[in-house]
Amino acid sequence: MPQTPAARYRLLTTPKLPEAAAQLQASFRRRELVIVAGDCQCRYSGRASSSLGPGERVVIVKGDGSVQVHRPARYEPVNWQPPGCILSVSLDGALRIRAYRPKQNETLDLIFESVMFMVSFKPVDRAEFNLYVSEEQMRDALVSDPSILEAGLRLLEFERKVEPGFIxxxxxxxxxxxxxxxxxxNLAGKDAVLQLKRYVxxxxxxxxxxxxxxxxxxxxRSGAQEALAALGLEFRKLTPRRCAEVLERRKTRRISEYLP
Amino acid sequence: MPQTPAARYRLLTTPKLPEAAAQLQASFRRRELVIVAGDCQCRYSGRASSSLGPGERVVIVKGDGSVQVHRPARYEPVNWQPPGCILSVSLDGALRIRAYRPKQNETLDLIFESVMFMVSFKPVDRAEFNLYVSEEQMRDALVSDPSILEAGLRLLEFERKVEPGFIxxxxxxxxxxxxxxxxxxNLAGKDAVLQLKRYVxxxxxxxxxxxxxxxxxxxxRSGAQEALAALGLEFRKLTPRRCAEVLERRKTRRISEYLP
DNA sequence: ATTTACATTTCGGGG
DNA sequence: CCCCGAAGTGTAAAT
Incomplete structure (x- = not known):
């Protein structure tokens, strides 16, 4: 009979609270990623304060000391802590998880009445994340080929500093x-127009x-149209897609320079 | 012997991909919350584009059609979709989850080579979330008692509309x-000072x-100090905490009006 | 460490 | 529906 492969994760289903507390302790110490689902209340105090009564939620605690509490809907967690928390666990009838973040002096308390299930493991993930066409890359494209904005346009200075910031x-x-x-x-609003006005x-x-x-x-955006007209400024369309094409072309050129 | 309570969740441990695919199909149809952990790649295309090679990650799909892909560290998901996605599953060697969001015409593809574990359930959570001392509440406090800013100050108009927005x-x-x-x-920066200047x-x-x-x-903030001076504007300290006190006091008063 | 500007920002409120 | 601005914004880069 083939042996079971070494467990990549530790799983508890409907554990008693002391059992869950013990595994949490161990997982926090090992800096594992932990998922806990169960009936819990949340209290947050720091830059603001919040409270949330009992309900079934999914909590993720990561090895970097970040915490998130997820409700059945919504993309964003209802409560959270960014990385860098000091995590502690206690048991007094309920199971309490405290995430204290010294940086902002804020505390998130999670009080579990029961745990449905709980998983801990250390995900192995060394891949590099690549995001294409940020605003910075659009700027690179424009600098690389100013004619994509209008014919005959030439670069004078890159990131010129003026009174309030960089052009x-x-x-x-x-x-x-x-x-x-x-x-x-993204679509430019009134704020962008006013910022431009100040630079001009x-x-x-x-x-x-x-x-x-x-x-x-x-x-x-609609308001921006009027603002532009009122301030004597202009608009020219430039899309991330167009910039991506320019960057791609430039890359190809670079490679071709090394060919015979 | 007591019966096992009706299962609140369905759990698969190290499932074969077809088994995982079947459960995903069913869970998406029922609008359950699903957690999938395993080795997956991610491709995103929409407002921008991104790619992420293989690695062990935790994916959460919620009943509202939101998706998030979590790596071992960082508070924010590396890839995601906000609510409103159309979810589909397919199997061709790998297990593919596609989340398409019509609203922004963007697509997130998750390609699983293997699944470590997978849980589906419908969390029961009807609690109301309360956040204390937002900026809006600070404004309420100031309107309720302008003297917290300076003695003798009186309200003339609430949310007065002027050229660029509301005062x-x-x-x-x-x-x-x-x-x-x-x-x-929060701490006011240069942007706040300039906004004020426009209103003034x-x-x-x-x-x-x-x-x-x-x-x-x-x-x-440091830059704001100089900007204030240069533009002939003033600063007065007002903390969320002080506003919370005013709001608390007002609430108490309201109650006391009904006492004999 | 602090400030600044960006974000696939998300989210809610008002017109 | 779009527009606008706040957020416990988070995050990275620059000073």
């Missing part, structure tokens, strides 16, 4: 006029010449 | 001067008289 793109257009570009990966004003004040202000984004 | 608090001080208050629950300018333009601008917050 995404600072250049000259085909007629030699200064251009300040405010780049947004700052550059205009320091150079003494007229400066074009351009919002580059996949589209505009 | 948190609009009133008159002890000397009859107009006061615009920008309220922040708008009110000043429409009334033609001088307007005081006050940032009310638990404290100031």
């Amino acid at each position: 995404d793109f600072y250049g000259k257009d085909v007629d030699g006029r200064l251009v300040v570009v405010e780049l947004k990966r 004003d700052a550059v205009s004040a320091s150079t003494g010449v007229h400066v074009r202000g351009v919002v580059a984004a996949p589209g505009l | 948190d608090f609009y009133g008159k001080d002890v000397d009859g001067r107009l006061v615009v208050v920008e309220l922040k629950r 300018d708008a009110v000043s333009a429409s009334t033609g008289v001088h307007v005081r601008g006050v940032v009310a917050a638990p404290g100031l």
Whole structure:
């Protein structure tokens, strides 16, 4: 008879509370990932305070000291702690888990009346996560090929610092006029327009010449349209997809440079 | 011998993929909460794109059609979908879960090579969640008793609408001067100061008289201090805790009105 | 350590 | 439905 492979996880089904407490202790010490499902109350106190009466929830405690309490619906946990918590377990009729986060001096208490099931293990996961086309990558694409915004546009300075922050793109257009570009990966709202206005004003004040202000984004929110018009600024469409194409092309070129 | 209580959850330990697929199908149809742990890859495509190679992860699918993929560390899931997904399962050597979200036209694919364990159930959770001292509650406290900000301050208008948005608090001080208050629950930064400045300018333009601008917050970020000074605005300390006291006091008063 | 800006932000409220 | 802004925002990069 073949042997059972070494258990990759420890599982308790409908455990008594002392048994659950013991396994929690051990798992926290070993920095395992723990999933606990059962009837629990939650109290949080820190930057704010919250309370949540009894109900069946799923709790995940990770080896980095982060905690999340999930209800039957909603993407976000109803209560949580970011990484870096000091975890402790106690038993006094109920099973209590305390996650204290020194960084913000905040405490999350979970009080279990019963545990349906509980699993602990150390997931093996060394893969690298890759996300494509962030706003930064869109900026790279624009710097790499300013013509994707308008023909004849040239880069003058990369991440130019002015009074309130950094300009995404600072250049000259085909007629030699200064251009300040405010780049947004998502639909641009009023806030983006006002931010651009401040950059334009700052550059205009320091150079003494007229400066074009351009919002580059996949589209505009409705309020932004009026704001642009009122402030004499422009919009040009630039999508993450288009930028991805430019970046892909550039990568291909780089490779081809090494070919005979 | 006491009977086992009706199973509150269905659990599979190290299932074969077809078995896992069948249970997933059933659970998705019943809108249960499902936890799957195993070796999986992830591909996301929608507002952005991402890919993540194989590794052991914990996946939670909720009855509302939200999905999250958790790695051994980090509070936030590495991949996810908010509620409202159409879920499908297929089997072709690997076990594939697809979560498609029509609202944003985005797709998350999870490809399991193996499943360590899997649990499905419908958590019973009807408790009400209460969060104390949000920014809105701080505003309520300030409206209820403006003197917590400064002696003699009176409310003129609640959520007054001006050009770019709503003023948190609009009133008159002890000397009859107009006061615009920008309220922040956390430390106020430069952004809050600039927002206030816009409101002050708008009110000043429409009334033609001088307007005081006050940032009310638990404290100031460093940059905000200078910005305040430069723009001729003021800061007054207001903490969530102080507001909680006012709200508590008001509640007590309300009750006492009904006492003989 | 603190500040700043981004996020596949999510989420709720109001028009 | 979209728009807007708060969040116990979390997170990483820059100062």
